[in-house]
Amino acid sequence: MTARTRPTRTLTVTAVAALLALTAACSNKAEDGGGDEKQSAGGIKTGQGISGKTIDLGVLTDMTGVYATLGKSVTQAQQLYVKQVNADGGICGYQLKLTVRDHGYDPQKAVAGYTELSPKVLGFTQFIGSPFVAAVEKRIDTDKALVLPQAWSSNLLGSPYVRIIGSTYDIETINAIDFLMKEKGLKKGDKLGHVYFEGDYGESALKGSKFMAKEAGLTVVEQKIKPTDNDMTAQVAALKKAGVDAIVISAGPRQAASLVGVAAAAKLMVPVIGNNSAYSPQLLGTQAAPALLANYYVASPSLPIGADTPEAKKLVDDYKKAYPEDGLDNGVVAGWTAAGVFGEALKKACESKDLTRESVDKALLSLNGYDMGFGVDQNFTDPKAPSSYKSVILQPDKAAVGGLKVLQQPVEAAQAKTYAQSAG
Incomplete structure (x- = not known):
């Protein structure tokens, strides 16, 4: 699809x-x-x-x-x-x-x-x-x-x-993985963990990671969760055992904080990037803050409030x-x-x-x-297409207005264009 x-x-x-x-x-x-x-x-x-x-x-x-x-x-x-x-x-x-x-x-x-x-x-x-x-x-x-x-x-x-x-989440995920490959060392042959909500949000994002994996020679290790699942200990253990080299999370802020915090405690020191719904600046007031500041990134459809x-x-x-x-x-x-x-x-x-x-x-x-x-x-002229194919890559920052700074200006990965063109 x-x-x-x-x-x-x-x-x-x-x-x-x-x-x-x-x-x-x-x-x-x-x-x-x-x-x-x-x-x-x-x-x-x-x-x-x-x-x-x-x-x-x-x-x-x-x-x-x-x-x-x-x-x-x-x-x-x-x-x-x-x-x-x-x-x-x-x-x-x-x-x-x-x-x-x-x-x-x-x-x-x-x-x-x-x-x-x-x-x-x-x-x-x-x-x-x-x-x-x-x-x-x-x-x-x-x-x-x-x-x-x-x-x-x-x-x-x-x-x-x-x-x-x-x-959309699939395009955003493709752009997020493109960032991991260009800036965070993810490469062909590596394993990519993907923690995602069951339902439309997570499954849409998963489509993007599967497409990107096929295009870039990656293997996706899936972990499906529910919105009521707040402790990511089991998911981190499974991803660590699988030997993942990076992680995408398509869930809420609580799940992202738990994932990044538990991963740091378990010495799973790989970059983690979330979809735009997987962050809030309030997380920087939690115990997960040091890990988020060190190893978490966010893909967004626009520049942040502190632009x-x-x-x-x-x-x-x-x-x-x-x-x-x-x-x-x-x-x-x-x-x-x-x-x-x-x-x-x-x-x-x-x-x-x-x-x-x-x-x-x-x-x-x-x-x-x-x-x-x-x-x-x-x-907005084509109802069959999202209004944009670009994503901004952000990083948590306590000093920034809204708790996020811009790492990468709006960009559309080459694979996102391929994904869109495959619709015919």
């Missing part, structure tokens, strides 16, 4: 399938995909999610589960964006409103949250969790409500209504003023970028005097070369 293939999926969380059957009847209003179209006094065509002079946008986040830190940052960044846009007069004369639901990375809550909000909102600026987005993807296609997920599974490609911002750009510096200042009690991390970048992309689509739809769901979706598909100031141009 390739980066642009949209496969048939078997959901790994059985509760999702059961809940879909129970809740499908609750979403009849949304399923017409259009309903309630009307004309405003200013000649703007509107529909679902717009009432009076307000555009309601949905947020399905994780404030209490495995990605609680990320979810909080993403959500607050989007709330900051909405506050600033509204203070400047809104978009097309309308004020933006975010309706937030915390699913706690629970499949039942995630699907129930979508069922509740889909009939009420114009679209979603956030939906954390690749498996949960996948669970309702067919309904999203019917509802035609634009979703910008904080999820990077290649399995989500293909829908004009679910648009990933940045490189040396005018847009990043302004966002840092604005976020600190709005949330002085909270730290900065790359969730701020992800949230701000997604809100900005949705806002840009709204502005383009406004130019056509049409703020219906279909018009906003069409407007997003016209965006090419869009950058919120974090170093990577995004192209």
